[in-house]
Amino acid sequence: MSSIKHYNLPADDKRTSLTEGVKSALLAVPMHFMSSINITGISATDLFSMNTLLGGAIEDQTVATLNASRSVWDPEDAWSDCEFKRYSESFPDVRLERNGESRPIIGIELKGWYLLSKEEVPSFRFKAAADATTVWDILAVFPWSLSNVISGSPVLAAPFIEQAKYVADLRTHYWENRSPKAKLVRHPTTTPYPAPGTTYSDIAVDDGGNNFGRIARIKGLMDDWVLNTMSTPLAGISARWWVRFLKLFDERGDEETIRKRFEQIAAAQKHDPAWTDEVVAHVRRLMEM
Structure with a gap:
């Protein structure tokens, strides 16, 4: 068993209750998700590339849905001057920001997983250093498919939601202990919500196969969720x-x-x-x- 544990969230910090509300809202996103995208005329054998084609658009729509479900994550209007925004070139790529302020309240690293991709598991890489996150930040992975399987509009399934800082620690521990020949990971000097263009990702010393960060391979992290999701x-x-x-x-x-x-x-x-x-x-x- 891994010795890596979740980080405790301070009970006296308002972001703690906010984070729990955001998690509830993320779970509800598939029920409220609507997209104007409609796919027709795609060859069945080209379906495997759909995540690349539509991944960004799905994430944009997810953020819009999250903002539209404010009553779930902010039932008392404590954050009425805040909204979620997506920054595709930044980490985390979704941030709850107060109008007029550049410092995010909390962040969500949002990933899409096309259910008909060849691997049958999420293949994205999560390489951000633990120091690039706060204890309130979230990693959320949304599986999606098309309403008519090979055509139609995107629909979402229940997401995987986890503490981003914990996942970063678990990923590094897994990499450095996966075999007797495992190599170390170099950690950049960074802070939460790093500025665009700065180095915030951990780097595996030996990663010829570009597999560092494939968190779906970490035993016990996503296994049950992936199994259930592939039964959708x-x-x-x-x-x-x-x-x-x-x-x-x-x-x-x-x-x-x-x-x-x-x-x-x-x-x-x-x-x-x-x-x-x-x-x-x-x-x-x-x-x-």
Whole structure:
């Protein structure tokens, strides 16, 4: 078990109750999220790149939804002169700011995860040093998909929410203890809410594979959430099976090879109640078209 622990939030600081309210609002964002984006005409085999295409727009819409749900995170109007703003080139990229002041109240590092991405886990890197965060800052990851699976408007699923400073510590501990050959991590001299253009990310001494910061690989951090999220039904079929089905056509192979791979998937998922014989038969008919 890791010795890394969460940081305590001072009970006498107003940001503590604010942070708890923001967490509640983040959990409610999927229910209130609305987007004018509508995707049509995308090839099924191009779907895997959707996070790159739409990730920023999804994050902008999430911030707008968060501001629209002020009654959840500020029920007593204690922060009525504050609003969330997104800064795509800064860390954290979402900040609650008071009008006329540059110093953020709290920050959220907001990440999007397209559910039909090939990896079946979030692949983003979280490299910010623990010193670049306060104990009130949050890391929030929103899974998203399209309303009609391969077309339609973005819809969100329940987010992963965690204390950003704790995640930074846990990530570094994981990296430095992952194997006997693990290398150290260099920490920059930084402060919370670093200015744009300054160095605020930890640097792994040996990271030839560019894997430092992939927090989804840290055992025990996101595992259960990822497993549950990949069970999200999309048109009645769990997201994981959509990914595996679409990957058949992304991989090189003749029609017979693809067909055999699909039958292997169909046989492997019998424990999934969403994947009925009727659904399998429907997909087979689609493959005949």
